[in-house]
Amino acid sequence: MIELIIRLVFVLTVIFFFSGEKINEIKHPKKTKVRKSTITKTSKDLANEPIIIKQYANPKIIDLAVEYRQFQVLINKILSDLDETVRGKLLNQFESFDTIASDFFTEQNIDLSILDELNSDDVSLIALPDDNIPIQESSLSDIALFFWKCTHYINTLLSEVEMSKQSMYMSKTKWFYKKVDEFIKSEKVDLIIYPENMPYDVGLAITALNTNDFTIEDRLFIDRMIEPVIMKEGKILKRGIVILKKEAT
Numbered sequence: 001m002i003e004l005i006i007r008l009v010f011v012l013t014v015i016f017f018f019s020g021e022k023i024n025e026i027k028h029p030k031k032t033k034v035r036k037s038t039i040t041k042t043s044k045d046l047a048n049e050p051i052i053i054k055q056y057a058n059p060k061i062i063d064l065a066v067e068y069r070q071f072q073v074l075i076n077k078i079l080s081d082l083d084e085t086v087r088g089k090l091l092n093q094f095e096s097f098d099t100i101a102s103d104f105f106t107e108q109n110i111d112l113s114i115l116d117e118l119n120s121d122d123v124s125l126i127a128l129p130d131d132n133i134p135i136q137e138s139s140l141s142d143i144a145l146f147f148w149k150c151t152h153y154i155n156t157l158l159s160e161v162e163m164s165k166q167s168m169y170m171s172k173t174k175w176f177y178k179k180v181d182e183f184i185k186s187e188k189v190d191l192i193i194y195p196e197n198m199p200y201d202v203g204l205a206i207t208a209l210n211t212n213d214f215t216i217e218d219r220l221f222i223d224r225m226i227e228p229v230i231m232k233e234g235k236i237l238k239r240g241i242v243i244l245k246k247e248a249t
Contacts, residue, residue, distance in 0.1 A: 055109040056130035060183060064143075065110045065123045067179045068101055072112075073121070074172055078157060086160050093153060100146040107139050135187065141230045141237040144189050147180045148228050192229035192240065198222045205229045206240040218246040 057065075075094055079087055105112055110127045118125065154173050158166050184191075192205070200208065200220040206229060214220060222242050229240035 055111075055127050056133060057109045057127040058133045058135055059129040059131060060186065061105070061108040061110060061135065062123055062127055062129055064179065064183050065105050065112065065127070067176055068105070069112060069115065069121050069123060071173075071176045072098070074169070074176075075157070078161060078169055081162070081165065082160055090153075090157055090160065093156075097146055097149045097153065100142055100149070104139055104142045104146065107142075108135070109133075137232060137237055140184075140187055140189050140232060143180070144184055144191055144230045145227060145238065147177075147184060148191055148193075150180075151177065188233050189237070190231045192231060193225055194222050194229075194240070194242070196222060196224060200242075200244055204240075205231075205236050206242050208242050208244045210244055214244065214246055220244045220246055 079091055079094070082090065102112060110123065112123075114126050115121060115123070158169055158173075161169060194204070194206070198221060200222055206222075206225075208220075209226065221244065223245040224243050226241040226243060227238075229236065230238040
């Protein structure tokens, strides 16, 4: 009899135990972890996570993008040292031809704006090298034009910097010039710049912006070049742009 009672108590204990677990699950259901969608991730989220590289680019372009990223940082540093009265105008000028460089790199599968979102300068996050990817001629003319405009811009920019800092900034910009120049020469691209006061000839690979200001009898000369002639192995990639003047009387 006692043994029967013990067995009955054991069975009731087991039943009560499992019934309690079920009731607890109903009252306090387990939370299911939901994977956060990458669409809603912020730049802070992305900066703390490994990036899946999906783009491939020519190794020369990747190297150039690395140098340009550092150049952007340098320009922003120089601009921050300037007086507000001149900073705005020079910033607008930089943004105008910085667009040329950004478009160039985007065409080559390198979107530098992503690095801004990630707060990083590591171009390897967004592009892997592939020697089989060619560099289009139209892209070459874009980067060559940027290089030419950039050279003139830096001269203007540094003229506004304190004398004590000019030599430091000049040495840093020369490194960037050197790398871009090496890239252009490696692609056999030439920039043709006609000197001021050179006689104008309709056979030249240039477009004059002010031909309507003169008569057919006027003897014309190049006043200044707005954009150089860009050539690759004797082939014209982009015509130059000039302003003309007539012979002084």
